[in-house]
Amino acid sequence: MIIKINGEELNFDKELSIKDFLETKKISADAVVVELNQNIIPLEKYQTTWLTHKDNLEILRFVGGG
């Protein structure tokens, strides 16, 4: 399945949840905020939210700014 993550299309050959994806990238779940198809996903649902073909996932975090 193809999932667009932060604007880039990625191919996955098995099912994965948001939590799974963050773990593959070694990203701490509480350091980011996640939007799936323009809906904000609360932290407690990362584990139970499964990604499906053509999903659009945005994973954001705070950075320095003025």
Added chain:
Amino acid sequence: MQDDIFEIGGKKLGSRLFIGTGKYASDSMIPDVCNSTGAGVITVALRRVDFNAITDNVMQHIPSHMQLMPNTSGARTSDEAIRIARLARATGCGNWIKIEVITDNKYLLPDGYQTAIATEVLTREGFAVFPYINPDLYVARDLVNAGAVAIMPLGAPIGTNRGLRTEEMIHILIDEIDLPIIVDAGIGKPSQACQAMEAGADACLVNTAIATSENPVLMGKAFAEAVRAGRHAFLAKARGTSKWASASSPLTGFIRNHEGQS
């Protein structure tokens, strides 16, 4: 003098200097700058995680007592600003949001119309909205009606260090708008922050001038002192100017060799 507490957005602040987190040579300086400025409010931006470049997490450098003010930088429309604001709040950082809607990449000047739309929507959703605008009286009035908690007029374009180029227009907002005026952007030197505060601004937000100085910790302290000095001068109500001199010392009882001569 009694403590001069700045109440805004449900917070009581002891400092009228707000600081940013952009452009530091190392984010590890941020705690020391928070300390040297005594600031209680700090801005951050929201961006996509770059999976190819694992970088430092700015949040680990921000002391927990600081009030976070996420901005909506990167937003080109009110819808994008609203989306960023909702995402920022979902991090659990509170309900403060600085609205920036910018399409002009040369001067980074804000779009007042889009900003007002975003302010209205986000206020209804319970945000404490701090809109960044050109100091324009009509836009400011729209923002009052939209429910903004403060107005953040620019002194000069972001990051230019050019000072209070819009000073006269900021004075109009101070006089006419019944909301706190927080001068944001363009302030390059502590003396300029002092000048804004002397004129009655309620606070200043300074990022570039502190972060890009050779010694951000010391520059932060200088800005904090300048903001405090300007605020005290404003509260002390300076007298007006005069074309002619007015002696500070008595004009009688002079010692003179020849009486009657001036």
